[in-house]
Amino acid sequence: MASDKASSNLLKARTPQRERGRMRVAALMAAGAELFVEKGFAGTTMTEIAARAGAAIGTLYLFFPTKEALAQAILKEHADHLSAELDALAERSVGRAPTEIADALFSVLGSFLADRPAYSAVLDLPGDDAWLRSVRARRREQIAALFAKADPPLPGEQAERLAIIVPQLMRIPLSLLGERKLRDGVLEELRLMLRHHLS
Amino acid sequence: MASDKASSNLLKARTPQRERGRMRVAALMAAGAELFVEKGFAGTTMTEIAARAGAAIGTLYLFFPTKEALAQAILKEHADHLSAELDALAERSVGRAPTEIADALFSVLGSFLADRPAYSAVLDLPGDDAWLRSVRARRREQIAALFAKADPPLPGEQAERLAIIVPQLMRIPLSLLGERKLRDGVLEELRLMLRHHLS
DNA sequence: GACATATATGAGGATAGCCTCAGTTAGGCT
DNA sequence: AGCCTAACTGAGGCTATCCTCATATATGTC
DSSP states (O other): OOOOSSOOOSOOOOOSHHHHHHHHHHHHHHHHHHHHHOOOSOOOOOOHHHTTTOHHHHHHHHHHHSHHHHHHHHHHHHHHHHHHHHHHHHHTTTTHHHHHHHHHHHHHHHHHHHHHHHHHHHOSSSSSHHHHHHHHHHHHHHHHHHHHTTSSOOHHHHHHHOOOOOOOOHHTTGGGOOOHHHHHHHHHHHHHHHHHHHO | OOOSSOSSSSSOOOOOOSHHHHHHHHHHHHHHHHHHHHHOSTTTHHHHHHTTTOOOOOHHHHHHHHHHHHHHHHHHHHHHHHHHHHHHHHHTTTTHHHHHHHHHHHHHHHHHHOOOHHHHHHHTTTSHHHHHHHHHHHHHHHHHHHHHHHHSSSOOOHHHHHHHHHHHHHGGGOOOOOOHHHHHHHHHHHHHHHHHOOO
């Protein structure tokens, strides 16, 4: 084992070593996330991302070899965060009733999707990357497990269906950015729909 | 009124006059719709659209002055079609119960969205064109009116909320292209959810 | 046939965007 | 101070895409 530091250096991408680097990477990812939400992946230019982060274009490419790599890094961070929250929720909710779990899930997903709109923006990219599929699959499994371990447990097939449905439900109010009151009303209507359905 | 034919000729776009022209325009719009669904608006090139329609690039630009104009034409055709179907549904359903109306709406929207995936693909474009907003608003009003005229009528505010929710619900199963059985299950689950909610 | 108009073509101009690279600056370690 | 490496820079190469235009063919009318 001559070199013990090498590994994930495929010629160009660099992983931040010092504090300043880590801040820069964070700023670049934040700028990218904002712009992907505002103008879509294809509608956003790397130059614009660098500018919003207050960096030169070369710096952006120092840490992310590709526009796609940047999107992937953003999605990975958010997806890992959601996965952790779902794990925590799973612990909290063993043996709870399905309606209670549904409410808790509403709360977790609701604030997650509202705080991190880039998650949806990147997850919705056209094309079916293996990467995207695996992120979606993980989310599905975690949510399905939640319902399948409720008390009384939901049938496995229904749990799977709900694992697909609920995250999509939560995205509906997010499209109503300008109309706060209507957005809250829609969210409440959706919550009631699910409760009625699970009773 | 000297000229009774002029009007919408703004220097470049041409409206098909003969039968061959109409066929070409139809083929071009169909090709564009397919590709916008497969690869997104930004991911599709005008050259590719022309090629799939079996036309030269110049021919595409003969009828559509711009890529955006093509997308708008596609959306307009589909939106008009949906609007007509919703009008017909409105006539059929005066005085019906909300649950019945919901089922009928499921059926109309379900087959419309499945047959014309480009409608959603174009309607979801980022940016908020006045044009897109007006299409969305018209759909919302038509569906809200449906529920508001039910027997017993739903409160206006709830009708508006459902007008936003239901079309989004119907899009959920469409993302499950590969898994036919799951897709049907999800659709049925959604139908039941709405019925339970309206009972 | 002669004329007019709709339809068709595809090389190329103009522009924009991704990414490279040769070199510079900053920060820490001995 | 001297050195090493991370961090940084932005002009420009290369390619891809939108759209134009000068020209050619088909279709109809008299």
